Amino acid sequence: xxxxxxxxxxxxxxxxxxxxxxxxxxxxxxxxxxxxxxxxxxxxxxxxxxxxxxxxxxxxxxxxxxxxxxxxxxxxxxxxxxxxxxxxxxxxxxxxxxxxxxxxxxxxxxxxxxxxxxxxxxxxxxxxxxxxxxxxxxxxxxxxxxxxxxxxxxxxxxxxxxxxxxxxxxxxxxxxxxxxxxxxxxxxxxxxxxxxxxxxxxxxxxxxxxxxxxxxxxxxxxxxxxxxxxxxxxxxxxxxxxxxxxxx
Ligand SMILES: CCCCCCCCCCCCCCCC(=O)SCCNC(=O)CCNC(=O)[C@H](O)C(C)(C)COP(=O)(O)OP(=O)(O)OC[C@H]1O[C@@H](n2cnc3c(N)ncnc32)[C@H](O)[C@@H]1OP(=O)(O)O
Numbered sequence: 389x390x391x392x393x394x395x396x397x398x399x400x401x402x403x404x405x406x407x408x409x410x411x412x413x414x415x416x417x418x419x420x421x422x423x424x425x426x427x428x429x430x431x432x433x434x435x436x437x438x439x440x441x442x443x444x445x446x447x448x449x450x451x452x453x454x455x456x457x458x459x460x461x462x463x464x465x466x467x468x469x470x471x472x473x474x475x476x477x478x479x480x481x482x483x484x485x486x487x488x489x490x491x492x493x494x495x496x497x498x499x500x501x502x503x504x505x506x507x508x509x510x511x512x513x514x515x516x517x518x519x520x521x522x523x524x525x526x527x528x529x530x531x532x533x534x535x536x537x538x539x540x541x542x543x544x545x546x547x548x549x550x551x552x553x554x555x556x557x558x559x560x561x562x563x564x565x566x567x568x569x570x571x572x573x574x575x576x577x578x579x580x581x582x583x584x585x586x587x588x589x590x591x592x593x594x595x596x597x598x599x600x601x602x603x604x605x606x607x608x609x610x611x612x613x614x615x616x617x618x619x620x621x622x623x624x625x626x627x628x629x630x631x632x633x634x635x636x
Contacts, residue, residue: 439479439519444512445533448587448611452531456520473524477560479517481506505556513537515549517590519557521564528561530590532608534582544581550608551576553590554620558604561592562624566602569624570631576620587611600626 441453459474481502508514516533532553540546555571562569582588588608595603601623608618 435480435482437478438481438506439476439517441518442511442516444516444535446585446587449516449531449533452587452589452611453518456518456529456531460520473522475521475523477519477521477564479503479506479519505552508535508537515553517553517556519560521561526565526594528557528564528592530557530592531587531611532590533587534584536584539584541581543584545584547576547578550578550582550618551620554606554608554618554622557590558592558606558620558622559624561594562602562604562622565594566597566624566626568627568629569602570627571622572601572625573623574620575622576618578618579616582608582617588617589613595621602626 441450445453456474457476459472460476505515505517512533513535514537516535517530519528519530521528530553534545534549538545538549540549551574554576555574559569559571589611590606590608592604592606595605597603602625604622604624606618606620606622607616609616
């Protein structure tokens, strides 16, 4: 158990893709150290970044990617970065190598564990998405193209797939803001169906942080903003990484 915890903490400590500036100033020392461990990368040296464009992306997906990506920090000729509040978040198919249920899972299951939204290999078949976070406004935008394997009602996206994307976007946002978290409560209102194959915007905004609790609101909209497909409120509770090793 102690060895597992050491490996898990080490994994969190290498999460370099998350900015140190995201630590909340209003957390206690122990809560703050919980946040610090989330600033690290637990991924293999050269993992594939699934949030980069691929041949399955349609024109609307590419237009939006170019729009948000162009607002992210760009390196100047002098090697310095411009001060944009936007940042594209990479996305891998393993999140925590040593904590997919901790000691309760066999080594085979641990070695085969993959992030739910990144486990279908065929480009365009399921969840195609990229996340951009705005550090200043504490909001996050996801561009999402829903593939043919996500069908629920004929020709439209399954409600569970929509919930999965909401949990993923808001969960990533909450991790960025508060460090290691788990979803405690997720409320969803489905307002209008999402056509299969279409591209939508998923917007996540921080409502409030109270101690260990991070409250986030989320909207899924058509890309021109004219149609609200889904809205949700989500509560995340900060956890100590040992929570995952103990199996919750
Ligand atoms: C690890 C990070 C990796 C990051 C990598 C990033 C890259 C990859 C991104 C992928 C992003 C995917 C994101 C998926 C995220 C999941 O889907 S997580 C899976 C689904 N969630 C679960 O399985 C959670 C199961 N539940 C639990 O483990 C525990 O109940 C919890 C949520 C940790 C809370 O337990 P606890 O720590 O004992 O907390 P507890 O003391 O009971 O409550 C603390 C406070 O929260 C409140 N609370 C607790 N539960 C509730 C509830 N259900 N309703 C309302 N209030 C509640 C309590 O009332 C209390 O409030 P205060 O008294 O402080 O005001």
